[in-house]
Amino acid sequence: MKTIYSAIQPSGELTIGNFLGTLKGWKDFQDEYKCLFGVADMHAITVRQNPQLLRERTKKLLAIYLATGLDPDKSIIYVNSHVKQHAELGWVLHTYTNLGQLNRMHQFKSKIKDNEERANVGLYCYPVLMASDILLYDTDFVPVGDDQKQHVEITRDIAERFNSIYGDTFTIPEPLINKSGSRIKSLQDPTVKMSKSDPNPNAFILLLEEYNVMKKKISRAVTDSIGEINYSEDQPGIMNLLDIYKACNNEDMDTIFAKFEGQNYGYLKREVTEALETTIGPVREKTKDYLNNEDYLLEVAKKGSEKASEIAEKTLAKVYDKIGFLRSI
Numbered sequence: 576m577k578t579i580y581s582a583i584q585p586s587g588e589l590t591i592g593n594f595l596g597t598l599k600g601w602k603d604f605q606d607e608y609k610c611l612f613g614v615a616d617m618h619a620i621t622v623r624q625n626p627q628l629l630r631e632r633t634k635k636l637l638a639i640y641l642a643t644g645l646d647p648d649k650s651i652i653y654v655n656s657h658v659k660q661h662a663e664l665g666w667v668l669h670t671y672t673n674l675g676q677l678n679r680m681h682q683f684k685s686k687i688k689d690n691e692e693r694a695n696v697g698l699y700c701y702p703v704l705m706a707s708d709i710l711l712y713d714t715d716f717v718p719v720g721d722d723q724k725q726h727v728e729i730t731r732d733i734a735e736r737f738n739s740i741y742g743d744t745f746t747i748p749e750p751l752i753n754k755s756g757s758r759i760k761s762l763q764d765p766t767v768k769m770s771k772s773d774p775n776p777n778a779f780i781l782l783l784e785e786y787n788v789m790k791k792k793i794s795r796a797v798t799d800s801i802g803e804i805n806y807s808e809d810q811p812g813i814m815n816l817l818d819i820y821k822a823c824n825n826e827d828m829d830t831i832f833a834k835f836e837g838q839n840y841g842y843l844k845r846e847v848t849e850a851l852e853t854t855i856g857p858v859r860e861k862t863k864d865y866l867n868n869e870d871y872l873l874e875v876a877k878k879g880s881e882k883a884s885e886i887a888e889k890t891l892a893k894v895y896d897k898i899g900f901l902r903s904i
């Protein structure tokens with residue numbers, strides 16, 4: 576069985592874009608692959624976090640994972656900081672990473688843009704920690720959004736560099752990029768990506784948003800004065816609504832067109848609202864249930880970290896041997 580690894584940072588609320596683009600598809604991997612899903616709290620601290628909030632969001636993300644159908648009996652669901660090998664392998668991998676390559680990372684550049692004081696060394700070296708997450712588990716595939724592709728590429732380079740010096744050690748991972756959800760745009764300016772940090776809350780919908788709020792936001796979504804439903808670059812607002820609809824229903828565009836042909840924008844918005852509610856409503860409700868059962872969440876995280884540590888320790892021991900660290904007795 577091939578291995579899948581992915582993670583999300585508990586650094587903020589998830590939008591429907593994050594969910595439809597990445598998380599929604601994870602549960603379907605569970606029968607065919609050995610899966611590990613991490614809550615990347617160690618990545619989250621590369622930007623200053625409020626400690627209480629970080630803890631709450633870590634639990635919330637675990638609850639969301641379970642609510643979307645990730646099953647702790649099938650997959651390893653855990654919190655990255657519970658598995659100390661991430662930091663340990665991370666340190667080793669730093670010494671196999673070129674400065675020049677880190678200098679080219681888009682995400683680092685965009686995160687420090689207009690905000691140089693945020694540029695701590697952890698943020699800069701973040702892709703190395705991500706490489707450690709992935710390489711600890713002999714990962715074959717990494718399902719991520721488009722924005723993480725470069726980080727998987729650097730992971731491959733680090734692994735190849737290590738393997739070329741010490742012989743076959745790490746599995747070389749491949750990214751699995753889901754384009755559809757990452758295309759979801761702001762409801763207020765459909766030329767930019769939907770983002771939870773948009774100053775206008777009408778621009779985004781959160782995964783856990785209540786139905787009435789979500790409905791209102793969609794009804795206020797920017798459209799155009801053309802008045803016809805087409806999937807066209809000239810109508811980015813309509814295109815975005817159709818993309819959301821499609822990501823919820825997984826119908827092909829022909830079926831979708833047949834449904835909306837000749838209809839007005841009000842109809843489209845109502846249908847998008849209902850499709851979205853059918854998709855995210857159950858996740859919202861189940862997340863609440865899991866959050867009410869903190870003991871269970873902590874139990875899942877504990878079991879997950881035990882299973883993850885066992886695999887991670889084997890990889891780390893192999894690496895320590897190869898690089899010449901003396902084993903203690």
Ligand code: TRP
Nearest residue numbers: 580581582583584615618705708
């Ligand atoms: N960097 C990813 C993000 O911000 C989260 C992440 C951390 C991750 N470690 C990972 C994703 C390992 C895939 C594999 O979205």
